[in-house]
Amino acid sequence: MKLGQATIKDIARELNLSASTISRALKDYPGISDETKRKVKEVAEKMNYRPNAIALSLRQSRSFTIGVIIPEVIHFFFSTVISGIEEVANSRGYNVILSQSNEKLAREISSIETMLSNQIDGVLVSYSKETKNFDHFTKLLDQGFPIVFFDRAPAIPGAINVMVDDYQGSFDATAHLISQGYKKIVHLAGPQTLKISIDREKGYREALEKNGIRVNPAYIITCPLGTLEESKELVTEALNTLPDRPDAFFSCNDIGAVGAIMACRDAGLKIPLEVGIVGFSDWQFCSMLDPQLSSVAQPGSLMGARATEILLDIIEKKLDPKTMEQTLILETKLMERDSSKRF
Amino acid sequence: MKLGQATIKDIARELNLSASTISRALKDYPGISDETKRKVKEVAEKMNYRPNAIALSLRQSRSFTIGVIIPEVIHFFFSTVISGIEEVANSRGYNVILSQSNEKLAREISSIETMLSNQIDGVLVSYSKETKNFDHFTKLLDQGFPIVFFDRAPAIPGAINVMVDDYQGSFDATAHLISQGYKKIVHLAGPQTLKISIDREKGYREALEKNGIRVNPAYIITCPLGTLEESKELVTEALNTLPDRPDAFFSCNDIGAVGAIMACRDAGLKIPLEVGIVGFSDWQFCSMLDPQLSSVAQPGSLMGARATEILLDIIEKKLDPKTMEQTLILETKLMERDSSKRF
DNA sequence: TTGTACGCGTTATCAA
DNA sequence: TTGATAACGCGTACAA
Numbered sequence: 001m002k003l004g005q006a007t008i009k010d011i012a013r014e015l016n017l018s019a020s021t022i023s024r025a026l027k028d029y030p031g032i033s034d035e036t037k038r039k040v041k042e043v044a045e046k047m048n049y050r051p052n053a054i055a056l057s058l059r060q061s062r063s064f065t066i067g068v069i070i071p072e073v074i075h076f077f078f079s080t081v082i083s084g085i086e087e088v089a090n091s092r093g094y095n096v097i098l099s100q101s102n103e104k105l106a107r108e109i110s111s112i113e114t115m116l117s118n119q120i121d122g123v124l125v126s127y128s129k130e131t132k133n134f135d136h137f138t139k140l141l142d143q144g145f146p147i148v149f150f151d152r153a154p155a156i157p158g159a160i161n162v163m164v165d166d167y168q169g170s171f172d173a174t175a176h177l178i179s180q181g182y183k184k185i186v187h188l189a190g191p192q193t194l195k196i197s198i199d200r201e202k203g204y205r206e207a208l209e210k211n212g213i214r215v216n217p218a219y220i221i222t223c224p225l226g227t228l229e230e231s232k233e234l235v236t237e238a239l240n241t242l243p244d245r246p247d248a249f250f251s252c253n254d255i256g257a258v259g260a261i262m263a264c265r266d267a268g269l270k271i272p273l274e275v276g277i278v279g280f281s282d283w284q285f286c287s288m289l290d291p292q293l294s295s296v297a298q299p300g301s302l303m304g305a306r307a308t309e310i311l312l313d314i315i316e317k318k319l320d321p322k323t324m325e326q327t328l329i330l331e332t333k334l335m336e337r338d339s340s341k342r343f
Numbered sequence: 344m345k346l347g348q349a350t351i352k353d354i355a356r357e358l359n360l361s362a363s364t365i366s367r368a369l370k371d372y373p374g375i376s377d378e379t380k381r382k383v384k385e386v387a388e389k390m391n392y393r394p395n396a397i398a399l400s401l402r403q404s405r406s407f408t409i410g411v412i413i414p415e416v417i418h419f420f421f422s423t424v425i426s427g428i429e430e431v432a433n434s435r436g437y438n439v440i441l442s443q444s445n446e447k448l449a450r451e452i453s454s455i456e457t458m459l460s461n462q463i464d465g466v467l468v469s470y471s472k473e474t475k476n477f478d479h480f481t482k483l484l485d486q487g488f489p490i491v492f493f494d495r496a497p498a499i500p501g502a503i504n505v506m507v508d509d510y511q512g513s514f515d516a517t518a519h520l521i522s523q524g525y526k527k528i529v530h531l532a533g534p535q536t537l538k539i540s541i542d543r544e545k546g547y548r549e550a551l552e553k554n555g556i557r558v559n560p561a562y563i564i565t566c567p568l569g570t571l572e573e574s575k576e577l578v579t580e581a582l583n584t585l586p587d588r589p590d591a592f593f594s595c596n597d598i599g600a601v602g603a604i605m606a607c608r609d610a611g612l613k614i615p616l617e618v619g620i621v622g623f624s625d626w627q628f629c630s631m632l633d634p635q636l637s638s639v640a641q642p643g644s645l646m647g648a649r650a651t652e653i654l655l656d657i658i659e660k661k662l663d664p665k666t667m668e669q670t671l672i673l674e675t676k677l678m679e680r681d682s683s684k685r686f
Numbered sequence: 687t688t689g690t691a692c693g694c695g696t697t698a699t700c701a702a
Numbered sequence: 703t704t705g706a707t708a709a710c711g712c713g714t715a716c717a718a
Contacts, residue, residue, distance in 0.1 A: 008697095031703060050456070054400045055694075055695035076422075079419075086442065090442065096440060096441050285626075288601045361688065362689095363714075401712085
């Protein structure tokens with residue numbers, strides 16, 4: 001109490017009453033005279049009394065705080081998720097404490113530890129790219145600690161996950177390219193440690209197959225880093241070296257798609273006339289590019305909001321993780337723009 | 344302790360020792376036998392003991408948590424700031440609790456209240472566009488509560504601010520346009536409630552004056568909303584109605600600049616040949632646009648990091664807000680790209 | 687080398 | 703209608 005924070009005791013002393021009376025008066029308990037209530041509230045106001053949430057937490061073994069562990073805040077998608085989380089948490093009276101793992105397993109683990117030390121009531125997690133072992137989560141889940149995973153869902157039985165329909169989004173994007181007459185579609189894939197990468201690739205594969213197009217393994221190019229430079233380089237290489245030159249690129253993220261646009265432009269190819277391009281995530285900038293980039297929109301804010309609602313419901317015992325639906329899948333929406341519309 | 348959190352007492356019972364001995368053993372206090380220490384640590388490990396930070400906070404009147412109040416997480420710039428904040432706070436052993444005001448004064452106030460209730464040790468603030476009265480901050484500052492403002496600095500005497508050199512950044516951008524031969528430069532200004540808007544406009548004005556160009560009031564267009572649509576509309580209108588048609592647009596933010604690009608393109612104007620455009624903030628997407636957008640880069644992550652260092656130093660009494668430098672100004676950097684380079 | 691007692695701010699329980 | 707007491711988990715001054 002670096003500042004002269006008045007406590008219940010201070011008010012009690014001031015009014016020559018006991019602490020318990022003050023506590024009750026402030027909370028409008030029955031059995032306290034209106035006169036006393038009035039006086040207590042008046043003095044509390046005057047002394048600038050503010051309840052100490054820490055003391056409450058200690059007493060109730062309940063902090064009304066949830067933790068959020070996220071790879072990186074600066075990813076647009078994650079920032080929209082946080083926004084949704086913060087919104088719901090706040091409106092239900094919870095604080096949000098935030099930690100980024102920076103895609104490091106070690107930081108992910110230490111973040112959780114710190115948060116647990118701080119007695120968080122539950123945690124929302126999107127795990128790091130480095131995380132291949134989930135013991136630090138399963139241990140907690142086994143103890144009944146509320147965890148909800150979002151976006152990146154681990155292969156843990158019993159874990160609650162909120163994610164978008166990566167498979168369907170990917171399927172739609174690929175089918176769209178096919179419907180626009182593209183036939184030699186390359187997929188820029190993400191790291192195979194992430195389920196979302198695998199699902200997105202699967203959607204791509206099946207869309208091709210359903211449309212009678214054979215999947216060419218050489219057309220699936222993994223971008224482990226996910227940077228603009230990387231995809232630009234890989235796409236340039238693909239354009240130059242693949243025996244059967246691709247006429248479309250479906251990237252598992254928007255950055256990769258921008259790299260593809262640049263590479264194609266450098267190669268003198270017209271978009272969408274000669275090459276079609278679709279990204280995934282529908283970042284803000286997609287509609288600012290030229291050509292405007294088609295992309296699969298993910299409802300980030302909604303994902304954050306839903307995940308938080310579920311977490312809070314579990315915390316407040318309105319929902320039982322044992323019996324509830326384990327996975328909530330949110331719909332994606334293909335935003336068809338200039339980069340892939342020939343007709 | 345929803346889960347079987349072991350406490351010091353549990354360990355004490357297990358070993359038939361007193362709680363204080365356990366406490367001391369765990370912290371390697373002198374005057375505890377090595378044998379006891381060993382046993383205590385072993386059992387602590389086995390029982391999965393984790394110190395209760397809440398109890399510590401209560402005892403020490405110190406939470407090792409700082410609050411961050413920000414208008415919106417999804418602004419790229421703010422997300423980079425958060426990243427910097429989180430980085431420094433974490434490395435110095437502090438938690439970060441986050442709240443977005445959504446540009447609402449009421450939420451800003453209630454967020455602070457909640458955070459104070461939670462005994463935060465200090466707070467980092469970038470205030471909302473609605474905030475014109477700063478009583479809720481001054482009251483705290485007067486009590487000696489540590490606050491550091493970043494990006495948006497209020498006109499409060501004694502407040503500590505970390506910001507970028509908006510004036511200079513703006514000056515540089517405008518001077519750059521002039522050096523490229525643009526003469527009729529429009530400024531897309533922000534809401535005048537924000538000091539950054541005023542400073543940016545000032546930089547624009549003075550760059551013109553220093554170069555012998557008269558400031559034309561009709562060339563200063565305020566964009567209160569800051570949306571893409573708004574600036575696109577206003578720029579289109581400017582191109583159509585201003586008697587002396589502008590040949591350049593310097594926007595106080597990148598979104599506005601993108602709107603300008605679109606409006607100019609729709610008007611059939613070639614960029615940068617006929618119109619030059621420069622934005623402010625240097626969002627990720629600037630270099631992905633076509634033409635690539637020139638913009639004034641703000642060191643967001645650095646700003647967050649520096650602001651946090653200062654706040655923690657104040658909290659830890661390494662710095663005294665009364666005697667220290669009140670304002671830290673970080674340098675901007677003009678990123679010259681295609682949208683404004685004629686030569 | 688270890689134990690006892692107290693306090694951080696709050697509230698539930700029991701007593702008056 | 704109000705008060706005294708204990709407890710949440712921990713650290714520490716003091717005692718043994």
